[in-house]
Amino acid sequence: MKRLATQLILALVSFSQMRASGAQEPKALPLPDERYKADILLVVAHPDDEGAATPYLARALDEHKRIAVVFGTRGSSGANEAGAEQAAALGAIREIEARNALTTLGITNVWFLGGKDTASQNVLQSLANWDHGASLEQLVRLVRLTRPEVILTFLPGTFIGEDHGDHQASGLLATEAFDLAGDPASFPEQLAGPTKRLEPFLENLRPWQPKKIYYFPDADREDIFRGKGPEYSVKEISKSSKQPYWRMALDSFRAHQTQAKSFLDKIAQMDETEIEKTATSDGGWTDALHFVLGKSLVGGSVTGDVFDGITPGAIPFARPDVSPEPARPELSVQLGGPYSFYAEFRRAHGLTNLPHPEPPEIALQAPGTLVIPLWIRNRTAKTQEIMLSAALPAAWTTQSGTGKFTVAPKQVAAARIEVNLPAPAGNGGKKPEPQEISVHAESNGQSIGEIKLRVEPRKRALPQ
Numbered sequence: 001m002k003r004l005a006t007q008l009i010l011a012l013v014s015f016s017q018m019r020a021s022g023a024q025e026p027k028a029l030p031l032p033d034e035r036y037k038a039d040i041l042l043v044v045a046h047p048d049d050e051g052a053a054t055p056y057l058a059r060a061l062d063e064h065k066r067i068a069v070v071f072g073t074r075g076s077s078g079a080n081e082a083g084a085e086q087a088a089a090l091g092a093i094r095e096i097e098a099r100n101a102l103t104t105l106g107i108t109n110v111w112f113l114g115g116k117d118t119a120s121q122n123v124l125q126s127l128a129n130w131d132h133g134a135s136l137e138q139l140v141r142l143v144r145l146t147r148p149e150v151i152l153t154f155l156p157g158t159f160i161g162e163d164h165g166d167h168q169a170s171g172l173l174a175t176e177a178f179d180l181a182g183d184p185a186s187f188p189e190q191l192a193g194p195t196k197r198l199e200p201f202l203e204n205l206r207p208w209q210p211k212k213i214y215y216f217p218d219a220d221r222e223d224i225f226r227g228k229g230p231e232y233s234v235k236e237i238s239k240s241s242k243q244p245y246w247r248m249a250l251d252s253f254r255a256h257q258t259q260a261k262s263f264l265d266k267i268a269q270m271d272e273t274e275i276e277k278t279a280t281s282d283g284g285w286t287d288a289l290h291f292v293l294g295k296s297l298v299g300g301s302v303t304g305d306v307f308d309g310i311t312p313g314a315i316p317f318a319r320p321d322v323s324p325e326p327a328r329p330e331l332s333v334q335l336g337g338p339y340s341f342y343a344e345f346r347r348a349h350g351l352t353n354l355p356h357p358e359p360p361e362i363a364l365q366a367p368g369t370l371v372i373p374l375w376i377r378n379r380t381a382k383t384q385e386i387m388l389s390a391a392l393p394a395a396w397t398t399q400s401g402t403g404k405f406t407v408a409p410k411q412v413a414a415a416r417i418e419v420n421l422p423a424p425a426g427n428g429g430k431k432p433e434p435q436e437i438s439v440h441a442e443s444n445g446q447s448i449g450e451i452k453l454r455v456e457p458r459k460r461a462l463p464q
């Protein structure tokens with residue numbers, strides 16, 4: 001009896017196994033959520049920065065491109081033109097204004113990294129204040145979630161212009177995320193499959209390698225960016241709205257009441273002819289948009305369309321080509337701060353063709369202080385004495401940092417020269433010209449380096 005029961009159970013088990021392996025329909029495993037797939041991921045710093053690209057985004061939407069946007073901060077600093085709220089409360093409002101601006105165009109997949117507004121031209125300060133690591137982790141997550149073909153962002157570099165450190169930081173993080181999101185060894189906890197039915201920690205994302213990255217610069221000059229990427233007219237008429245693209249961008253911008261209420265109130269009083277006149281006047285909003293191609297992993301021409309060379313589907317992860325470290329003499333001096341950092345950044349991310357001014361440049365508030373950060377490298381086995389001096393324009397004076405210093409053997413030391421900038425001389429109402437300064441470094445009567453920097457004194461500029 002017992003033996004019969006055992007045989008029956010065995011027979012039933014093998015019958016059910018047969019059914020499981022043969023007759024049952026296969027179950028599809030879950031895939032990434034298509035609602036969040038983007039063709040373009042725009043990465044900018046503050047609410048209203050999207051305005052640098054909205055005329056192009058309106059065009060891309062006409063071409064049925066899917067767009068997602070990431071802001072680095074909620075824009076919690078600055079004046080409030082629409083109400084009494086300040087600081088974090090203002091940031092809470094500006095998040096909604098940015099969402100509303102983008103919803104006007106039809107873009108709803110919008111995220112904020114949680115960085116804090118940092119009013120300086122120094123990208124390194126912005127990165128420190130944004131909690132660089134956490135911001136990058138979140139941006140890599142969002143790239144893996146949205147799987148963009150193209151990333152569009154601010155150009156990471158230093159220029160005469162507003163050159164906001166936060167703008168640079170958004171472009172820098174976007175470049176880092178471009179190079180990391182496809183790497184299975186980066187943030188692997190985002191890629192791991194669930195170990196439990198309701199997985200609370202591992203994210204089950206897949207690596208994603210974006211195909212191209214394009215930049216727009218926060219610089220006054222245009223010369224070095226021309227011909228480095230595509231150009232888009234903003235005067236063309238949208239197929240969907242029958243309005244010029246600049247006009248759609250303006251309608252989207254109306255959401256930013258806390259930043260531009262007085263301007264928007266003025267526009268609200270104008271008729272169509274007046275609006276058009278204002279838009280097309282000098283410094284208006286109808287200049288063409290210029291992008292700079294950072295890199296393409298799928299070919300396509302430099303000045304061709306953003307989607308030139310792009311076909312649907314994933315491409316393999318591409319580790320960036322790191323260029324070799326430049327040879328340096330045993331004893332050398334180099335401009336430090338963001339300047340030397342950006343040289344390393346371009347080298348590390350295979351961005352050797354990214355336009356940057358030579359000599360480096362900056363616009364500064366005057367009267368004020370210019371700080372020249374320096375790295376002094378001593379690779380010799382002896383303590384070395386060096387002599388620093390600065391050649392300055394008339395009426396500019398050295399505050400500190402020149403003279404004799406020693407650098408211990410096999411060490412890299414930071415030094416800084418501070419220069420007093422006088423009030424800009426009256427120039428018949430014209431913009432002051434940039435002035436060139438140079439720093440000379442000598443050791444034992446021999447030159448070990450000369451550094452040049454172009455400085456434009458201005459009535460107003462962000463801190464250095």
Ligand SMILES: [Zn+2]
Nearest residue numbers: 045046049164
């Ligand atoms: Zn901004």
